[in-house]
Amino acid sequence: MEPKSKQWIRAFFLKRENRFPIVAGVSAGLYPLLFYYTNNYVMINSWGHLGFFLCLFILAPIVVFFIAHKISLKVLPHKWQPKVIPFLNFFFFLSYLYVALMAGVNWIQIFGIVVLAALLALLLQKFMFKIIGFQLLLAVIGVFTLVPVVIDQLKYSEEWMLQPDNIEAAVFKKKPNIYYIQPDGYANFSELRKGFYNIDNAEFENYLSESNFKNYPNFRSNYAATLPTNSALFMMKHHYYNSGSDFTETIDARNVIITDNSVLRILKNNGYRTFFLTEQPYFLTNKPKLGYDYCNFSTEEISFVTTGIGEPRDLIEPFKNYLEEYAQGPNFFFIEIFNPGHITNTIEDSKGIDGEREHYIESLRESNKKLKQLTKAILQKDPEALIVIMADHGGFVGMTDTGESYKKNTERNFVNSIFSTILSIHWPKGDIPQFDEKLKSSVNLFRILTSYLSENDSYLANLQPDESYLIINSGAPRGVYELIDDSGNMVFNKK
Template identity: 75%
Template sequence: MEPKKRQGFFSVFFRRDNIFPMIAGVSAGLYPLLFYYTNNYKMINSWGHLGYFVSIFILTPIVLFFIVNKVSKINFFKKLQPIALPFLNFFFFFSYLNVALYAGFSWIRTLIIFGVAVLLALLLRKFFIKIIGFQLILAVIGVFTLTPVVIKQLNYSKEWMTQPDNIEAAVFKKKPNIYYIQPDGYANFSELKKGHYNIDNADFETYLKESNFKSYPNFRSNYAATLPTNSAVFMMKHHYYNNGSDFTETIDARNVIVSDNSVLRILKNNGYRTFFLTEQPYFLTNKPKLGYDFCNFSTKEISFVTTGLGDPRDVIEPFKNYMETYSEGPNFFFVEIFNPGHITNTIDDSKGVEGERKHYIESLQESNKKLRLLTKNILENDPEALIIIMADHGGFVGMTNTSETYTKNTDPDFVNSIFSTILAIHWPNGEVPEFDNKLKTSVNLFRILTAYLSDKPSYIDNLQPDESYIIINFGVPQGIYKYLDNEGKVVFIKK
């Protein structure tokens, strides 16, 4: 009599009676996975994220469903067998959707999902096969939804990053320490005095003047959000929201901002040590390779499931420590603070026009405190520093929520509330370049600074248009529209 052949793990695992539990596990996680990727692709477009999410959304339920199916066949658990897999399927499906929608975990929502899963398992267990079929149909729809998102990324062209001259080879004739401080959503002093803002900010304006900062009235951003603005700033080029190929946020923006860009190349070519300090890891959610020498966040400590926004981390103390430790320059600091920020993004969270304005005023005062602490520390220890305070966009004051920007509105106060941004510069030794009158929009900031530091005014010949652009989804055909022309006048021209 021949000895019985031993069955391998995979032959046992994939036996016919084990296939159904595994399909049930796949169906529980596949659509939520595709849904999450479709809506958050630019925050999670790394191989590490893909491996993590496939493990959590697909492999984990496959293994767990397989084990539970085996255990439920034991006599002690046989009464639970009819609802075991349906319960797990519903629980995982809605739990994963919860993660996909909120990019986070909540015990309250999990307990609610648990109760709903128990109820559905009891009521719908007879229709379980049909429900699995429906989940798989959703997954097929999810594939078709995700595909164009991935194709846009694969077809992403970096042609817009090409410089029209040899500015990346610029040689600085002077090398002061450079401090670029970005207070999120801080409108220009000229706009704060009027329009929808009408805010008295004279104390801080006076402080900057007495500290030998030069303010630039009517300065504005070229884009209406943090990522598109900063990717244009650090590349010193317009991207036009990837020429309209995407109506959410700029493709690959995080990698452009913190990994590699024209500004970082120029600085490193001139021997600068580079620092990135931020209160929130918003630029780091996709765990990009850091092009900066130092950062107060490690990509390893950033969760795979996150919006990059939460409780702010202090940047003042690490900034002081870095300044003390690396007192010998030249150094470049990019310091990002999230005050005053902007009004709420959704109508559900809105406090109304006046309520949002009051909140902005409170946050503006907090921003002023941080800016005073940072600039005082710099000026006490580095009085000949080049200090730039420039925001990424305005505060959107005058609206109930920021989603109003997606509908056409050519009222000047409305438009300037979006794009008006502070620019104040402390020029080393008070020596202001004669071409600083070219400072009108954020996209040209570092090209003008490079011309100043290299004593090569010819770089000014290739300034980008001082135009501002926005995404419009409602009221007119969807697209990218020019909202402010080269002179800062409101227009409405489709790109």
């Protein structure tokens, strides 16, 4: 005989009055859920995110719709009761779509959605079954768009991370404190003086020279966005945008950068404490396990619905506190600041070529201010530090928006605006290795530093090609293209 619990469940769902609010609740959240996952998968690819979003997009509307339906039967006039589920369906569907598009919603927007949902409920109540059917049809389409994204993740191979030698076992002969400071979008001094930039930055350039930094002209990134650059940087290997899966969001990049990579292994094997300080939790949106010993953000305080970009958090004072508290090294600091950044991502938000350039100049001044504060604090406490200032990519100045970079364009100023990056190094005791001439692109930075610290130049035999890559969507067949070759020449070769 069937257990009573199963009999009750079957009876519950067989009742038409129970099925309608449940199906309406599911239909309100299912397509927005699939849409959100399709467009943000690599930012939310954790079991914790899955549980949260199932509760938010599916379970919550089911519960709210069912309870509201039961209450409305008892307290509302007969003519208003049939409008409750349509109103809730439109409200949840539109709210979830807005969250999926904008990663958040404020009270003014909620009020607007309430008004719109009420109007739609009044006008379209009699078409509710068709509307729910349409929402479920959208969900079916959403499944077909999400599946390739998931398949790309499942097919993802970590083979690119394998090192060609035993560099992870490198033994340092000297162990200075290492400070890697990454100012987002900071172009190289050599490019700032010309091309699309044409910016006078001599005051800060002179400050670094007077502080015994060596500036490396014509240095460049290998990739055009923060995550691709940093995942290649810390693995000391090319990934080629995972064969073109995404321009900005390479697969598992946050886990590579924050949880485990070749550089962190080398440092920990040599007894380094590791610190990650950032103004924004951009690298933490998928709540990766922290491979660093210390971080100024905890994953618990990161919202499940976020882009990781918001009001910047001060890191100067926390950094100074760490300098005081952990005066005895060896320490490694990865410090990420979000100035000067790059021009806007979308044409809708663009101030035009000149306006975006002026905004970049303003942000560059702010970046210089922060970099001075950081370097002065370091040199005061730790004058023999190894300090590396290196950006993740250029500022895209000379374009209306970063979307222009997706189009085929091999003009020198255009390409360098994307890839030109600052590299300035304070070498301990002015001890500059002869092989520092090999510092040409970001992918090889830590392999060269490892050779320097271990006094073992055999690791230089496996430097990666100093090539720069971009995903092209327009003007040529879509794919990953090499735009700068190993010798620094402008090319256009499909990978």
